[in-house]
Structures are given as C-alpha cells and as structure tokens.
Amino acid sequence: xxxxxxxxxxxxxxxxxxxxxxxxxxxxxxxxxxxxxxxxxxxxxxxxxxxxxxxxxxxxxxxxxxxxxxxxxxxxxxxxxxxxxxxxxxxxxxxxxxxxxxxxxxxxxxxxxxxxxxxxxxxxxxxxxxxxxxxxxxxxxxxxxxxxxxxxxxxxxxxxxxxxxxxxxxxxxxxxxxxxxxxxxxxxxxxxxxxxxxxxxxxxxxxxxxxxxxxxxxxxxxxxxxxxxxxxxxxxxxxxxxxxxxxxxxxxxxxxxxxxxxxxxxxxxxxxxxxxxxxxxxxxxxxxxxxxxxxxx
Amino acid sequence: xxxxxxxxxxxxxxxxxxxxxxxxxxxxxxxxxxxxxxxxxxxxxxxxxxxxxxxxxxxxxxxxxxxxxxxxxxxxxxxxxxxxxxxxxxxxxxxxxxxxxxxxxxxxxxxxxxxxxxxxxxxxxxxxxxxxxxxxxxxxxxxxxxxxxxxxxxxxxxxxxxxxxxxxxxxxxxxxxxxxxxxxxxxxxxxxxxxxxxxxxxxxxxxxxxxxxxxxxxxxxxxxxxxxx
Numbered sequence: 001x002x003x004x005x006x007x008x009x010x011x012x013x014x015x016x017x018x019x020x021x022x023x024x025x026x027x028x029x030x031x032x033x034x035x036x037x038x039x040x041x042x043x044x045x046x047x048x049x050x051x052x053x054x055x056x057x058x059x060x061x062x063x064x065x066x067x068x069x070x071x072x073x074x075x076x077x078x079x080x081x082x083x084x085x086x087x088x089x090x091x092x093x094x095x096x097x098x099x100x101x102x103x104x105x106x107x108x109x110x111x112x113x114x115x116x117x118x119x120x121x122x123x124x125x126x127x128x129x130x131x132x133x134x135x136x137x138x139x140x141x142x143x144x145x146x147x148x149x150x151x152x153x154x155x156x157x158x159x160x161x162x163x164x165x166x167x168x169x170x171x172x173x174x175x176x177x178x179x180x181x182x183x184x185x186x187x188x189x190x191x192x193x194x195x196x197x198x199x200x201x202x203x204x205x206x207x208x209x210x211x212x213x214x215x216x217x218x219x220x221x222x223x224x225x226x227x228x229x230x231x232x233x234x235x236x237x238x239x240x241x242x243x244x245x246x247x248x249x250x251x252x253x254x255x256x257x258x259x260x261x262x263x264x265x266x267x268x269x270x271x272x273x274x275x276x277x278x279x280x281x282x283x284x285x286x287x288x289x290x291x292x293x294x295x296x297x
Numbered sequence: 298x299x300x301x302x303x304x305x306x307x308x309x310x311x312x313x314x315x316x317x318x319x320x321x322x323x324x325x326x327x328x329x330x331x332x333x334x335x336x337x338x339x340x341x342x343x344x345x346x347x348x349x350x351x352x353x354x355x356x357x358x359x360x361x362x363x364x365x366x367x368x369x370x371x372x373x374x375x376x377x378x379x380x381x382x383x384x385x386x387x388x389x390x391x392x393x394x395x396x397x398x399x400x401x402x403x404x405x406x407x408x409x410x411x412x413x414x415x416x417x418x419x420x421x422x423x424x425x426x427x428x429x430x431x432x433x434x435x436x437x438x439x440x441x442x443x444x445x446x447x448x449x450x451x452x453x454x455x456x457x458x459x460x461x462x463x464x465x466x467x468x469x470x471x472x473x474x475x476x477x478x479x480x481x482x483x484x485x486x487x488x489x490x491x492x493x494x495x496x497x498x499x500x501x502x503x504x505x506x507x508x509x510x511x512x513x514x515x516x517x518x519x520x521x522x523x524x525x526x
Contacts, residue, residue, distance in 0.1 A: 253373050280375050282512025292375040294307065295300040 047115070049074035049244040050095060050132075050214055055109035057090050057099055057268075064090045066268040067109065072214075072261070077236055077245045079259035079276065081252055083291065087268040088248045092216050095246065096132035097125040113214070130154075133212035137219040139199035141191030141206070147183050150191040150202055154210040169209055176242075177205035178235050197228020204235065208243075215239065217247040221254065233258045252292055256280045264288045307372055314364050314385055315440075318392075321357035322436040324350065325392045326429055328399035329495065333425035336406035336488065337418045344403035344410075354396035361389040377509070384509040388439075391498040391505075395432065398491040398498075405484045405491075415471065415481040424460045424492040427453060431499035438506045450503035451515070457496035464489040 048071035057065035064087045072078045080088040093099040094107050097118060111118050118128045141150045151170045155161040161169070170187075174180040179201040183194070191202050200220060207215060217236070221229040236245055236258050249255050255262050256276060263273040264285075272279060272288045283289045302308040328347055335344035365386050368374060374382055431450050438447035465486060472482040507515050 252375060256375070281379060283376050289376050290300060293378045294302045294304055 047074070048072055049114065050246070051110075051112045052091070052094070053110040053112070055091070055094060055107065055111060057087070057094055057107040058105065059090075059102065060104040064268050065094070065107070068265075068268075068270045070263055070270055070273050072244060072246060074244050075240055075242070076260040077240050077247060077258050078261045078263065079255035080246065080248045080263045080265060081250075081255050081291075082265035084250075085267075086265040088265050089218055091265065092134075092218055092246060092248050095214070095216055096129045096134060098129070098134065100125070130210050131212055132214040132216060133207035133210065134216045134218065135200070135203050135207055135220050138223050139196055139203050141194075141199050141202050143190070143192050145191055146188045147191050147194070147202060148187040151205045151209050154206060158210075170205075173205040173209040176208050176239065177201045178231065178238075179205055195228070197224050197231060200224060200228070200232060201235065204232075204239075208239075212243065214244045214246065217245065219248055219250060222250065229254070252280070264291065266291070307368075310364070310368050310372070311378065311381065314361065314368065314382075317357065317361045317364065318385055318388055319436065319440065321354060321361065321389065321392050322432065324354050324357065325395050325399070326432050326436075328354065328396055329425060329429050329432065332399040332402040332406065333422055335403055336409065337422055339410045339414075341407050341410045344406045347403045348400050351396045351400045354393055358389045358393040361385060377512075380509045380512060384439075384505045387505050388502055391501045395495050395498050398495050401491050402488050405488050409481060409484050412481055415478045415485060416467075420460050420464045420467070421485070421488060421492070424457060424464070424489060424496075427457050427460065428492050428495045428499060431457070431496060432502065435499055435502035435506060438503060439509070442506075442510045444507050444510050447503040447506040447510075448515075451500050454496050454500045457493060461489050461493040 050072040052068050052070050055065055055068045056063060064085075068087075068091060080091060082088045090099055094111060099105050099107055107119070113128070113131060117123070118125075118132075142153060145153060148170055149156075151173050152161065152166055155166075155169065171180060171184075174183065179198060182198060183202075186193075191199065194202060200223075204215075204220075221232050224232065233254065236247065239245060240260075247255070247258065259276045261273065262276045262279045264271045264279070264283075264287075266287055272283060272285045274284070279288065280292060283292065289295075302311070328350055331343055331347040331350075334340060335347060365382050368382055372378075431453050434446055434450045434453075437443065438450065468482045468486050468489075472479050504515050507513060
C-alpha cells in the first residue's frame, strides 16, 4: 500500500460533528469545524496544548523515535531541529496520526491534545487531523482547482459547507494566510498559477479554513526563496496568537528566528528542549552545542 | 580537546580571530609595561615610541571588528561560537581602551620627566604590575577557557583599587605639605587613575571570558533577576 496523498489526509472528515454558529471577523456567521471549543487563551497558555509521553515510533523493525516526552505550549511556535534521519518529521507525523498511514509504521506511548490521548481506542484519526492540520515541504495545491476551491476543499469534503457562507470562510482563511490582497481579483484562476511562496500560503489558507487548533509545518520554506520565506515566517508569528504551531526545519537560523521553544532530536532521542533564546546561545547538552555550531559528524 | 568545526574554512576564520586577539593583547600588555618604564626610568623616547605603537593597536581593533562582522554575516554563528564572536567584539574595545590609557600615561610621563621626581615611584609600578598580570591572566583564561582563572582576575581589581587609594592619599599629603609639587602630584595622580581604569577594563575582559565559557553573565551581580553572582 502506498502512502495516501497528504492533502487527502489533512482535510476534514465527512462524519457528522456538531456545527456551531460563530461570527467571523467580517461579521459573517460561520460553521465551526472544531470538535470542541478551545479553552480561553490565558488558560491555554498555562497548560500544554500537545504532549508526547514516552513516544516511540518504528518503520518496520527500525526504531526512529525513542521514548520522546515533551510538552508543546499553546499559542507558541515550537521548532524541532536535528540532522537528517533524526526522527523529527516522524515526530511531527505522530502528532496528528499521519505516521500510522505508512505501511509497517507503528508507534507506542501517548500523544495528548488538551490532555486527551489522540491514540486512545475509538478516536477517529481523521477528526484529529482536522484539529491538528499540516503544511508540507512542497506546496501542494490541488492542481485542477481554482484558488477559491483549493481553500474550501477541506470544508467541502465534509458536506457541511453552506454555499452562502463559503465566500466569508474563504476570505477569512486567505486573510489569515496573508494572501488575500494578492489574489482577491483572481480567485477563479488555478491554484497552481501562483508563485511557490503564494502556493504555500494557499496551502496554509486551506489548512486554516477548517479551523484547526494546531498547525504542524514540515520544512514549509525549504522550497521557497528568501522573500517568500520571510513572508511565511512573518505569518507564523501572527498566526501563533490563535494557533499552536510546530515547525520542523533544517534551517537553524529559521528555528532561531521564528520559534519560542526548540527541541533538538538526535537519532530518535530528544536531547534538549527549551527556550529558543537559551538553546541557541547557551545549550545545556554538548551534543546540541556540537550540532548547532556545525561540529556534528 | 574540543571538536573542530566540520566546515574547515569557518574553523580557520575563528582561529584567525583568536590569533588576532592574542596578538593585540600582547601588544597592549607591552604598552602598559613600556609606559610605566618610560615614567619610572624617565625615558621620554620610550614614551614617544609607546605612543606611536598605539596606532598598531587601533588597527588591530579595526581588523578584528571587520573579521567579526564578516563571520557574523557569513556564518550566523550559534552557541559558543556566537558567544566567542560577541566576546571578541567587546574584548577589542577594552584592549583598545587600555592602549589609549597607556598613551595617556606616556603623555604624563613626558611632562613629569622634565621636572625632578616628586618622590620615588613605589606603588605606581606595583599597580602596573597588577594591571599587566590581570590582562595577561584574562587572556590566558580566554585561551584555555579557564573560568577559575578569569574569576581570580575579577577579584584582583580590589587589590588595584586599594593601591590607587593609597597613592591618592600619599599624594594628597605631599601636595598639602609642599604646594610646589602640586602640578607633578596631579600628573602622578592621573597616572594612578589611568592604571585603575585599566584594571576595570581587565575585569571586563575576565567577565567576558566567563560568559564565553559558561554562557553566564557575571557582570553587575544582583542587578538582573535570577542573578546569583
């Protein structure tokens, strides 16, 4: 079995969920795609949004994560760094149950979202992926869809999207993704007609349209030029007011620029996790020091 | 033995910066010794040569700054490398200021050498010895990453302050007793003050070494939240 296309995995499930009416910033009443209402921000900041407890992961017989435990704070940007093959993308994919979609892949331990174990029996992984959205390394808009339809594709698949609300939701998602100004006059053009950086922001808009609580970003800027990268980084900063963001990056300067907390993984083990300012100026572990100063290998 | 950087060119740049700092520190240390010798041995030619030597120290500062900026721009250093570069940027300023103060001592020496000695120099050479050893020990601590040595330098500043106050009291007494020695007395007091200021810069150097090695800022104890000295 081949791995499913990521865009199909991170869209909402058609299964029925309570629909709440809520007001968008432009005054339109929008359906909520959340399973439950998040706690108020001040409460969220006190307790971690997402936690891994003794999380181990395998591809077949090969163990790629070794009993990783860490607590990701709400409404902050958390970066995961480490050399190739250290397990950082696997950790990210365990956070929204994408890891298990690969044949032969398995995981043990716990991942909790707001304290609830997302691997518990009876939890629908598709609902989890709606609450914990993902943006990938390479921008992947649906090639046959317009900009408008790309943004709405997730909600449309739920069957819950009311036609009269669609424009408001799309506009809000594009505004949040800092793309609205550039595309508002060309919404019917194909998503792939945009530049690479714009396509990546379109993918972010698509992820935001279903109102996730956590946004996982796997090397979101590695295919982008410095200006497009700066736009995404600026966007991450503004989005962290409303969302919990976890970014995997090879670029340590990027991790230093955008994140509040940084985790350093090495050979599947969490070596160090702490405030970004501290980790990049005075890391506690010599392995972190060697990696970030380029003495690795 | 610390590991070398994978990028050998970067490793070479850091080594070059380290060498530049050591050479600059060596020149400054000689300037301190020469300025006091020019005073005590009444050698105004040496004073002039020492003043001229400061041009090289000024150039050292510019070259080290250039190299630091180049490394920051090209390498975006992290962790101990970042601390080393920021340390280097501050160290060169302190070293350059010590050089300037040695020049100030030479200028006073040239004036004083034209007059008879007010009194034999005793505590001034002692102060210079302490300053020289503070600079030397701070640089040794920098080279070897020896935090204990660096902390010991910080403590020696008290010894220097004590000597300075003794010189000040003695001069005050002499000048009150014989106002004809007022101008010379003020010049000598200035020399003592310059040495005391050099000690402050030596303390800065040592504090910066502690930060480089431990990542801990020991300046201004108690002034920052969570600082335990």
